[in-house]
Amino acid sequence: MEAFTQHRGRVVPLDRANVDTDAIIPKQFLKSVKRTGFGESLFHAWRYLSPSEEHGEHRLNPDFVLNHPHHQGASILLARQNFGCGSSREHAVWALGEAGFRVVIAPSYSEIFFSNCFKNGLLPIVLDENMVDQLFQQVEALRGYELMVDLEARQIETHHGQRIPFEINEFHRTCLLEGLDEIGLTLQHRDEIEAYEARRQEQAPWLFHGPAEAAE
Amino acid sequence: MAGKTLYDKLWDDHVVHRNPDGAVLLYIDRHLVHEVTSPQAFEGLKIAGRPVWRVDSMLATADHNVPTTDRSQGIQDVVSRIQVETLDANCRDFGVVEFGMNDPRQGIVHVIGPEQGATLPGMTVVCGDSHTATHGAFGALAFGIGTSEVEHVMATQCLVQHRMKNMLVRVNGRLSPGVTAKDLILAIIGRIGTAGATGYAIEFGGEGIHALSMEGRMTVCNMAIEAGARSGMVAVDDVTIEYLADRPYSPKGAMFERAVKAWRTLHSDPDAVFDQVVELDASRLAPQVTWGTSPEMVLDVDGMIPDPQQEPDPTRREGIERALIYMDLKPGMRPADIKLDRVFIGSCTNSRIEDLRAAAEVVRGRTVAPSVRQAMVVPGSGLIKRQAEQEGLDRIFVDAGFEWREPGCSMCLAMNADRLGPGEHCASTSNRNFEGRQGHGGRTHLVSPPMAAAAAVAGHFVDSRQYSTTV
């Protein structure tokens, strides 16, 4: 995973609450067995005019905020509460990443989406509602509005030089900063996992009679 | 010291390691797998050369993409077919038990786990699917995960997790006849909102919950995610234990007795403290209908669609305005004014035998309104389908003009050919009414099985209790 330390980028404001992962990437694009190829389908129903269910040529919807010429190349998504709710599809995060996003800022997220972000080098920042409101106002007032996000310092610097601290869980922060492979980290505890299993097998053996055994 | 909640007990039982920062390595007992969220995880394992840690913890099935019509010709849609074949190949390669498309036990992953006894009390259950909360109905800690986490569980049998806060939803009184578990959970979501339980694990308790069958409890827990909670759960009682006796994968004989003893401890202690308690009176509840594009946009069947002008919060007001436009509805309209194009009875929320019985009872001797273009029943599993056929439910549906389909997710998310056309209104027993969920431009109204059945007969929403034969 690509490490994340600092990022400066243009901001695009998506002014809707409860943006669900069906909206971020509709189901007809989930049939792939690959981890890539989702970027162009990001926000498909909003981004394209008369989007049909299928892949193929689509005309961009000029009214959708991501399509505004001055938001091209944006890498920071400013969003409203409960962003990423609904389906657990990690494809939503893959699509955002492929479309060039490195940071999302919102007052709150759904938990599964939030946790998926960290597995893919996308930083979801939580700021309080008032602060998010202010950022919306600032972005809408200035074309080419940029933010500087510093994960090391847990701080955002606005276009106007204002510094906004944010909180982030230490485990998530380290994983992002170092671009760590979480599976590798967990496997360092192999002995503890095995010891746990041995103990549990004594206490609750029925938990270990799985389908594979029964199927034999 | 205060007692423990059910969630605390389940959590503490599964801690393998504690990081200094508070994160925990949590052991996973059961891992359910389906075709949409697993291919990239299996691929990840192969690339890293990692084996599956405990293959007997896994159970796989193909449900999201499978056709619900005649399967003898295989899957016509090439991309869907590749995804299902990829699951078959991965399960073969790694030795995972899979109920493939033509297995009589195949079905929606959250239906077959409990049906097979693969979901047991006291387990941690995960699946790359947000409706995994369903399995919490058994006194299990069950939650949905993303694909990276699917790979993580396959490789390590663990997940890195942070502890949730505890919420108790206490349901006092019992539902009146004709009002179902679906109405109850919709009303709960209407009350606390779609983000109301974000950061919490919900325990559903009280008389109204324990009076429910396992099917009903699964319906309630299924939609915990629609209230923002990754997990919902119900304490173990006699109903739970009775359901589990004699399931294919549940323990047998002396082992069952031993397990039952342990399962009996799976409830919150009387002095346990919850971070938040929500109370609801079930006895006064009416059947529910969602009118908007979020499950919290819900009404009593005789209620009125809200006026955005009355909503003081600007973000919410805009949400209501946008939903009214998308759904093509006006403030002040009532559910009875909503004409329906399609009716869908199915999904992991409401496709179990009891759901089909409740719907059939309404439909018996009646016919689908001519204005309804399509009404379909999609059983949750092959075994449920067979059971329903033995009871003659399929005849009742077919005689009334319903289509009787093969099991799968079907029109719940419309990844296969079952979907709404733009602008069509659908009475659906599924769990999400998001924009485009059931097909681009489609308009979903979430209801209970009897409400969907009654709507099919009337051509618009009606209180299903007026069709009920039992009083």
Ligand code: SF4
């Ligand atoms: S029935 Fe619907 S909600 Fe349930 S697993 Fe399938 S797609 Fe998901």
